[in-house]
Amino acid sequence: MATKTRPKAQRDRHQEILEAAAHVITDRGLAETRIQDIAERCGVSPGLILYYFGSKDRLLVEALTYANDQSFLKTSRELRRMPSAAERMDHLIRGSVPGMLPEFELLDEWALWLEIWVRALRDPQMAKEHEMLDRRWVQSIAEVIRFGRQTGEFPADGHDADDLAMQIGAMVDGLAIQVLLNDTVMTPQRMYDICVDVAERLIGYQMPAAAR
Amino acid sequence: MATKTRPKAQRDRHQEILEAAAHVITDRGLAETRIQDIAERCGVSPGLILYYFGSKDRLLVEALTYANDQSFLKTSRELRRMPSAAERMDHLIRGSVPGMLPEFELLDEWALWLEIWVRALRDPQMAKEHEMLDRRWVQSIAEVIRFGRQTGEFPADGHDADDLAMQIGAMVDGLAIQVLLNDTVMTPQRMYDICVDVAERLIGYQMPAAAR
């Protein structure tokens, strides 16, 4: 049938709306996000938003997932281009520090993670999505560790890569919150330094020139 | 003047309402909390809630602060009763693991922390309260470390106690989120073990019999 024209147009709108929603959530917060806001940001009527997503809740969950998804895919692509495990680990760390890479908006995508967490506490749908998103990021760390061990950059005799990844992931989450909320005491640079230090000690390698 | 009857009655209501609010927020989430719910929980009319707090927002911020405050004070009292620094550290850790001590409700007070974080991102009032609350907890950890060094339980030559406390605090936050949201992979017991292990290595001591 009409497999050429419709799907293309649809996908665009769909995506446009998700993107707009993610932006609105990022700067107003989930609680203050109205369908109206998202519609305005797309230059579209509120009715259309519902036409595509059926309900506000469905849209919000999809938008949160979508935004995280995008940034995961982007990071994955970037990682694949880096030849050494040390560079990959460094990139992963830098990308985890709120406001270190000049990526997204004023309020980092970490703000979206917080919203995801709060929502996942009570919304089973979001809890399921969260699990998937979280697992992927931890996997990424673990893969870099395994990669480094394979190439000989990292010592091969350390702890289980998945355990290490989970511990590094936890520390990153905790520090990111501090940077986000408490940036007098915990600055991005300080978080970066701590993360590098912890990663080096846990994995057992030395970061080359990249640091600052 | 009337310094005997009024203040007492007032404080009771005030506190009753804060307590009720904290419970409602804990089990419905900040977003789903209505004044009506809080009123019902106190067996009181919605109007009265506004009579005491002026607006919903003020009440919510106060309730969040109050709940954290209470649990901080309780923990402080308990710590003071423990003679050894190792016991104190252990207690601090146990209290940080969601669902490890049979304290509060179904959803831990960690759920309240999450709400505080999200709100603090955009509400300056909440941000200020958060800073105070957070500082206090980190201080507690630091004090236990200093106490242990003073009594000779912990080696006196380690890193700065405040830095260590901040790092331990960050890890605890990150792990608590995982336990709360992801309890297949990260169980309370596992979080406890990791925390003890990390604390021992960072501070440089051995936990006595208490573990399990």
Added chain:
DNA sequence: CTCGTATTTGAATCGTCAGTCAACTCGGAT
């Protein structure tokens, strides 16, 4: 007992949104 103030209530108000709907547009197919 009576007044006056602090509490408390219940009903009424008032905005704000999510979600519905009937009509309109428009491009592609026949």
Added chain:
DNA sequence: ATCCGAGTTGACTGACGATTCAAATACGAG
């Protein structure tokens, strides 16, 4: 030219929920 259905609008509605308020009530002070 006509038809059709996806896409789009904008006005409407129905709830819901925070405040407001005037009227009760309680209760200590004199």
